[in-house]
Amino acid sequence: xxxxxATSGSGITIVRVEGQxxxxxxxxxxxxxxxxxxxxxxxxxxxxxxxxxxDSSGLGALVTIAKKVxxxxxxxxxxxxxxxxxxxxxxxxxxxxxxxxxTVEQTLADF
Amino acid sequence: MTAPLRLCVRxxxxxxxxxxxxxxxxxxxSDIDVIExxxxxxxxxxxxxxxxxxxxRFRFRVxxxxxxxxxxxxxxxxxxxxxxxxxxxxxxxxxxxxxTDRGTGFDTDHTTDPTDxxxxxxxxxxxxxxxxxxxxxxxFNDQGNxxxxxxxxx
Numbered sequence: 001x002x003x004x005x006a007t008s009g010s011g012i013t014i015v016r017v018e019g020q021x022x023x024x025x026x027x028x029x030x031x032x033x034x035x036x037x038x039x040x041x042x043x044x045x046x047x048x049x050x051x052x053x054x055d056s057s058g059l060g061a062l063v064t065i066a067k068k069v070x071x072x073x074x075x076x077x078x079x080x081x082x083x084x085x086x087x088x089x090x091x092x093x094x095x096x097x098x099x100x101x102x103t104v105e106q107t108l109a110d111f
Numbered sequence: 112m113t114a115p116l117r118l119c120v121r122x123x124x125x126x127x128x129x130x131x132x133x134x135x136x137x138x139x140x141s142d143i144d145v146i147e148x149x150x151x152x153x154x155x156x157x158x159x160x161x162x163x164x165x166x167x168r169f170r171f172r173v174x175x176x177x178x179x180x181x182x183x184x185x186x187x188x189x190x191x192x193x194x195x196x197x198x199x200x201x202x203x204x205x206x207x208x209x210x211t212d213r214g215t216g217f218d219t220d221h222t223t224d225p226t227d228x229x230x231x232x233x234x235x236x237x238x239x240x241x242x243x244x245x246x247x248x249x250x251f252n253d254q255g256n257x258x259x260x261x262x263x264x265x
Contacts, residue, residue, distance in 0.1 A: 001147075019147075020147055020172075020176070022146060022147060022176055022180070023143045023146065023176075023180045023184070024143040024144045024146055024147060052172070053169060053172050053173050053176070054173075055173060055176045055177055055180060055238070055241075056177055056180075056235070056236075056237035056238040056240075056241055057180060057235075057238075059237055060233075060234035060235055060237065061234070063232055063233070063234055064234045067232060083166075084165065084166060084169040088173070088241070091241070091244055091245075092225060092226060092237055092240070092241070093226040093231060094231070096231070097231065097232065
């Protein structure tokens, strides 16, 4: 997995997850978002356009991150999920915990 | 340094198999960092010469990654000296995945529902739930340290 971070013009932290978000690398994502929260970031968009699959630990990491962001008065959204990834969120009912947008561009515009 | 993966592929009819079966066997150390590589390697063998549906590949990769994570973390307690054994039994239509760890097993009948509003925000407890929903069939041995998952191959 490779993570990259960018900040939009309106101050939204965009975290791009390339590859698999699984048990072996979920801590990297948690650390990255925590770091950004510490620096004052409050709006996060997780870009899953190039995410292959997510296991239960990866989902758990997203749940933990979302909780932390909300505790800091922030907001987190997901975008770019393919049909399979979306079905995973529907199956686990995590689509009720996350706001899931279509494309990154559209989600940024709606944020 | 992580021990290399030991892969053994045997193609041909298996004893007691109803139809021609290809057996792929692999042993890996209990190291979560080799899960991704293991999944990709076994996916290559499972779908060699085929173009499966994207959904089929997704189901295989997610459920195998879950089963390996359970075996490594829960079964073997993350002890890198304890191996995890994986076998694929491939027929024309199906993939039967077997994952065995060296642990004492767990009670597979008593798991919580991760979609319950009370547990929805828990960081753990979704692995077996996902496996049960993304496979066609799941079985465990009595001890609870071997899982068999049946998935489509096309």
